[in-house]
Amino acid sequence: MEPRRTFLKKMAGITAGLVVQPALVSSCTGPASDALGQILPLRRLGQTGEKVTMLGLGGFHLGGMDEKMAQETIELAIEGGIRFFDNAESYQNGKSETYYGKYLVPKYRDSIFLMTKTFTPDAPTARAHLEGSLKRLNTDYLDLWQVHSLQSTEDTNQRIQNGILEVLMAAKESGSVRHIGFTGHRSYEANKLMLEKTAIFEASQMPINVADAVQRGFISEVLPILTNRKMGIIAMKTLAAGRFFKRDNNTAHLDQLIPDRITLKEALHFVWSLPVSVMVTGVDNPTQLKENIDIARSFTTLNNESRMALVDKVADLAGLDVEYYKK
Numbered sequence: 001m002e003p004r005r006t007f008l009k010k011m012a013g014i015t016a017g018l019v020v021q022p023a024l025v026s027s028c029t030g031p032a033s034d035a036l037g038q039i040l041p042l043r044r045l046g047q048t049g050e051k052v053t054m055l056g057l058g059g060f061h062l063g064g065m066d067e068k069m070a071q072e073t074i075e076l077a078i079e080g081g082i083r084f085f086d087n088a089e090s091y092q093n094g095k096s097e098t099y100y101g102k103y104l105v106p107k108y109r110d111s112i113f114l115m116t117k118t119f120t121p122d123a124p125t126a127r128a129h130l131e132g133s134l135k136r137l138n139t140d141y142l143d144l145w146q147v148h149s150l151q152s153t154e155d156t157n158q159r160i161q162n163g164i165l166e167v168l169m170a171a172k173e174s175g176s177v178r179h180i181g182f183t184g185h186r187s188y189e190a191n192k193l194m195l196e197k198t199a200i201f202e203a204s205q206m207p208i209n210v211a212d213a214v215q216r217g218f219i220s221e222v223l224p225i226l227t228n229r230k231m232g233i234i235a236m237k238t239l240a241a242g243r244f245f246k247r248d249n250n251t252a253h254l255d256q257l258i259p260d261r262i263t264l265k266e267a268l269h270f271v272w273s274l275p276v277s278v279m280v281t282g283v284d285n286p287t288q289l290k291e292n293i294d295i296a297r298s299f300t301t302l303n304n305e306s307r308m309a310l311v312d313k314v315a316d317l318a319g320l321d322v323e324y325y326k327k
Contacts, residue, residue, distance in 0.1 A: 040081040045277045046232035048179050048202050052113050055296045056084030058282035063092025070099045076286045080293035086280045088117040089129045094136050101138035117148035123163035145177040150184035156193045186327045188221045203232030210270045213311045214318035227275050235276040243322050261313045268295050273302040
């Protein structure tokens with residue numbers, strides 16, 4: 001492995017060209033609004049022609065809430081100016097999609113960007129997943145449908161060989177899906193291989209956080225490719241799936257990254273200072289969502305020096321103990 005400072009200097013060169021450019025962000029200078037009220041700042045979703053709010057609500061944690069809290073969280077997202085909503089058929093056995101289908105879509109479908117995913121490795125099941133997702137979400141089309149969670153290069157090859165890409169393209173041609181993409185949070189090699197194998201995708205979702213920037217990872221290896229292709233970039237695990245805060249008997253040797261090293265605001269502003277279209281946030285309750293909305297409204301771009309200073313603060317802790325979801 002490269003010495004830490006050498007790597008950070010290399011990262012500085014890579015990220016210098018990845019700061020948010022006007023082509024990636026809407027030109028609005030004041031608060032934007034729609035029929036539902038004031039919305040968060042908009043960013044372009046690659047070359048799809050879509051503009052999405054810089055913050056989106058994640059579906060996974062929503063399915064772990066009771067119904068009342070899930071409804072409250074959805075309503076708070078709308079009130080707070082969020083218009084991008086993430087989900088997957090596998091989240092809580094469809095419970096997360098069902099919550100959206102009951103409390104989000106009937107009232108707000110015309111004002112939101114709705115996305116879900118399929119985790120299957122075979123084409124027939126993918127077609128069944130799409131049908132099930134549309135039914136649970138109570139809609140006749142998706143704004144974005146994604147291949148979910150590439151696990152390895154072998155997994156990438158298997159899904160391609162099994163006809164998953166043809167299913168996505170057919171769904172787009174039929175009008176059931178407007179745009180297609182893929183996700184992966186375990187292996188940046190799996191994501192890179194998918195990009196090498198095909199150019200059909202319009203968006204991609206992956207971990208983007210200050211710890212990932214320390215070593216070879218999604219920011220250094222995949223983000224430049226997505227940017228060069230002008231794809232929509234969806235950031236997830238911006239707090240390492242909660243591990244930035246985690247401290248228990250199994251990780252007692254770790255210091256928290258937040259608040260011991262960096263603040264929550266710094267962690268999120270770091271991500272938004274890269275050319276991401278939208279950051280998907282997974283929250284456990286409405287209070288957490290409100291905090292993230294407030295941080296989004298306070299966003300100002302961090303320059304390269306400020307970003308690298310944050311990376312340096314957490315460099316000694318980065319690795320699989322923190323980003324445990326990687327292979």
